[in-house]
Amino acid sequence: MSDAAQPTSPPYVVFGYGSLIFRPPPHVVKESPGYLKGYVRRFAQKSHDHRGTPERPGRVVTLVHQADWQEFSGADPFPHEDVVWGVAFTIDPAYAAEVRDYLDFREKDGYTLEHVDIHGVVDGHEQVVVPNAVCYVGRNDNPSFLGSEPLDALAATIWRSEGPSGRNKDYLYNLVAAVRNLAPESYDSHLFALEARVRELDRHADENSKT
Template identity: 45%
Template sequence: MTKASDVEQELWLFGYGSLIWKPPPHFDLRVPGYVEGYVRRFWQASEDHRGTPEAPGRVVTLIDRAHWETLVDEHSDASATTWGAAYRIPGPHVAEVREYLDIREINGYSIQYTPFHVSRSFAASHNLPAPINCLVYVGLPDNPQFVGPQDAQLLAEHIVRSRGPSGENKDYLYGLDRSLLELGEGSEDEHVHDLARRCREIEGRSSDSSVIGSELRRVGSTDEQEETEK
């Protein structure tokens, strides 16, 4: 039986990148839905999972929408909502999961909390608070791995060439694009979908793309080989 003290200590975590399809350990509920006030972009360098220090790959981060509106972005349209998945971590496992996430998300990400809105189809069959206050890892613009706006075609070419200890950068992109489409109506991210389309076109034109970052760093455990979030 769940104790009241365990319920009070439970943790909700919002995943908007690899956490959507590679969830944290010990969660007892996965909830599709969205947050507001952010824009998801492939503007975070990855030196530890989808690239190397010598040749960083690219992964997603969330950007405060008010700040994003001051930037020049080739993908100038962005939905008012950022879809992903929220995970409920029971109280007895929170400390262990936080330690795991601090390793997985260490490459430039900071902790924030944000309201998470459950998708209508899921909310209809579950009694959940509305909204849910979720922990989220965000690569802020002042972190050393933040790359900022990039030419979409050059970014796609970079992603196709990059790889790291967790595998090829393009597989991270394709996994995110596919997982977002599976979350429900309105969950597609045009920035992610356009980059995936461009990468597939690049692959189609050349079956002999050179791979940068082939000298991979050794990491300490399987858990540490999970790509950054996202």
């Protein structure tokens, strides 16, 4: 069989909805903004190894199926119309195995690989723009899954937590900035309300330091 007739592997595409948006994996050859349907993005995952410690875990985002979230989230005040915007990263095929190993290690704290379809709007019509991308999801049965917390308590934890990858609040601020830059439609009520609470803690700490 000639080289031209050899079957080709499907592209390796990773969807980033958290830190991957502002700290992409290596060997990316294409970035495609898009969104998921049927999920919510919530700071419902404890971080023992990046934005916190085993003794004082921070909080990072995960994806949760909307129907599952409604069952155990309590009184989540955020509208279901929000969609999860992120970036689909196409990896150079020559480095696919290397990047898989890198991401498996990076997302080892409770995350599981899932396959998702990435949506976008083309010529005014919503459609799947990247089918069957891989995505790391902290399912609700993993040991690091925390579920819903009151917003003020969540903000306080994020504000004070720090780990080997840096301050937890910087993770939040970087993610908010990245989501805002993706598209005019990339509004995330939970994310932006949480940012406002944590920045308010920053202001209070700054005011107290001056008195």
